[in-house]
Amino acid sequence: MLREFFTRLRFFFTGKSRAAVDEELQFHIDREVEANLAAGLSPAEARRRALLAFGGRERAREQCREQRPAWSLEMFLRDLRYGFRGLLRNPGFTTVAVLTLALAIGANTTIFSLIDQALLRTLPVQDPGRLVVLSFSGDQAGHVHSDGGDSPGHEHEFSYPMIRDLESKNEVFSGVIASASHDVGVTWNNRAESVAAEMVTGNYFQTLGVRPAVGRVFVSSDETAPGANPVAVLNFDYWRSHLAEAPVVGKTLLVNGTPFTIVGVAAPGFHSMVWGRLPDIYVPITEQSVVQPDWSLLSNHQAYWLNAAARLRAGVTPAQAAAGLNPLFYSLRAAEFTSLRDQSAHERKAYLTDSHINLESGAQGFSPTRQDLRTPLTIIMAMVLLVIGMAVVNVASLLLVRAATRAREFSVRYALGATGAQVVRQLLAEGLILGLAGAVIGLAFAPEALRLLIHWTAAGSGDTPPFTPTLNGQVLVFSLGITLLASLLFSLAPATQFWNPHLVEALKQQSNTGLGSSLKFRRTCVALQIGFSLLLIVAAGAFVRTIQNLRHVNVGFATDHLLAFDLAPELAGYPAADVAPVEQRVLDAVAALPGVRSVGATNDPDLQDDGTGGSVVVSGYTPPPNEDFDVELPAVSTGYLQDLGIPLLAGRYFNAGDTATSQKVAVVNQLFAQHYFGSVTAALGHHVSRPSLPDTDAVIVGVVANAKHNSVRDPAKVTSYIPFAQSVRHSGLTYYVRTWQPPDTAANSIRAAVANIDAKLIVSNVSTLTAQIDDDLLNERIVALLAANFGGLAAVLAGIGLYGILAYSTAQRTREIGIRMALGARRGTVVGLIVREVLLLAGGAILATLPLAVLFTRAVRSQLFGVSVIDPRVYGAAILLLVAVAALAAMVPARRAATIDPSRALRTD
């Protein structure tokens, strides 16, 4: 077997020389002559018989060659060579076809690379298939710190005691790991900056199988007791870009003012068990109160803040693990339930009976980012596939037009003995050349397109994007597969036309009657192109309208000329008691800057998809039973509402008299007043407090208009503002500075003013509110931008494809048009004839595709804003654009047809 293979392999490359074959055949003839002579024939007769017996020598030679192992490949290479020459003879056609394919394949590669990175790739850890992500269903009675990614029945935040118990008492995992992320202030070489930290369990790196690049990673003894483990591991990228790969092991850096010893750097490529989370520094989870000084979460059973994952013990299946884990989880929840204040049957059911733990595949890691990206990426990929479909139809119709002019060439081939299969193989080879050329160009530009796209998504925000602009093998294989499939499809179009040995007859008949399969095929091409482009243009219209609507939505205050920045005194090591006073000093200093009209601050940044809320008790209001109603509860500076320009409807704004020691006050919005009291003025004088927190009872002194808070997409929420000086918990604030100075100038003077108060204070995330809104609308903007590009591309492709087909079919009707004109038809009539036909076809295709377009729009309506599923403006514009493209594409060949000289046209064959 092996030997045979090697023999074949050897002959595959070497074969036999033509001379050797010739010599062998010549010997045969000579030997035959000799034998004939020996039988007593005359020399001439002996030779004649020998040659006669042998037959065609060229044929024998050919048949010997056909036995070569490499024969089919040689044939294919020959086909490629012919195809290549043929394409070079038609540079215009070739350029259009290759560029069309390059655009489609390039777009496909770029978008699929994003999909691959976000949705398909596994975490860069050891044996990722054995990881599971933990989540649970059940009430979270207490406070939740969530980065998102939860769905009903799948809460992804656990308390630290729960994680400790699960880790120490389970029998199905070789390790349970947990982490949470938060920004911290890091001081290294006397330079302070705000970086992303991940708090991790001691077994985090070892369970994941992530090795150190330098020094060591954490071990279990790095997670002993609260505050006892001031050690840090650095992320490789951070170490390289910010610390210049300096020798760091054993050195000290300050985290929020507390010294930490660096023990090592994690392996390159690893970021977090949560995909899309990009920490710069890792600290043990037991250092939580250093990272978040205003919270003490470690011993709290009702603080849900840790994402969790686990590695299955060898031989344990996920189902076995879930079955083994749930009794443990139930007993832990049962112990927790006894200490809850609410012991009702309702709460028992919600907290305990209906509660269970879920294990899901963790190979790719848990990721809120991924869930945000999934729908937009899927939509974009669907559009890319439509673009590829258009490109295939487009190139197929161009090939068809070209093939029609090659009827003579193929007739000659058939006449010379070519089989149908050989002709099809030739056409496939040509298609493959086009496809591969398109793929090469498309792939060459894909990394650059990807880089631009990633750069563009990260512009504005200081965040590192979770994507890299490199193509991996999987993406290349996918693109190559798509290329081959596309090539096969569009080369088969002309192949169906030429799979016919009686080609000449068939073509003659067609040109006489103007009917036949070729015409049907052309009509299908036109209809498909119009259909595909209608879908793409409707999508483009819907998404562009969405982003326009979102940009012009009235949020309830003026978003222009507002410069925002974050400042958290605790990152500079301020104890909780000193936070509020220094924040007031920052407010005063910024307000005193020249060019600053006003300044306000809040602990709950606006339009950033952030919310700080909870339930409230309102005096004079009896809630219906089991009302579960959350209220936004921002703590703001006294000048915040005036600074943003949220109109006062009743009572008063906060003022300088509302201090930490004076009567606690609240200002509520119109929605609040209406929900609890039915009218704006009735709210004044009532009290609002938090059910579980002492010292939160505040009297309502004012009512303001509604303003959007979470995002420009979401409606305004019921809100109760309190002055941050009276807040029970003091943390970092987001400041909004109303100024007409250029943002950079203002930022510099703000930094100088803050440094003047304390050089350790870090001013971070400086940007205008409009930029922040844009940032929040990133997904919508990307979808709109790509959709608009694809829509435009679709219109252009449809134009090219239609023009190609129409130019050809009009040329074919030269004779018919000649007769019409000879019989007295006028030029206008001829133009009208052709344009009307195209418009009828286009109209039919549009009508047939409209239901599909509505279905498509319905499928993506969660991503739309202010655009209905049958938005007349979107559909109207798309149809108008397509009709215009079709009319334009028809006009040029129609005008040419109209200039036909009847006497000459009648003489054409």
Add this chain to the structure above:
Amino acid sequence: MPPPADLLQGTLDMLVLKAVALEPQHGWAIAQRIQQTSENVLQIGQGSLYPALHRLEYKGWIRAQWGASENNRRARFYSLTAAGRKQLEAELANWDRLAGAINLVLARI
């Protein structure tokens, strides 16, 4: 002379392998041998002989070497390889089975 029987593809391969099994032979001699031993029933045309020889050589069942012919000319002599011998045995066994089966059917009907 009756027209030469059409040879099944594969049968020709077997005949060629058998013809070179004893000693190396060149193409003309192989054709002669098959023709003579079959008493002129089987006539191998060059159109099928040389492609078959090349095909078998590419498969590694026979090996070709230049040598001097009986009339002192340079000729390509084909001889059986070890793999070819195994193949021949397999094909002979298969042929016996097939021929036996056909005979059985013909005897009964």
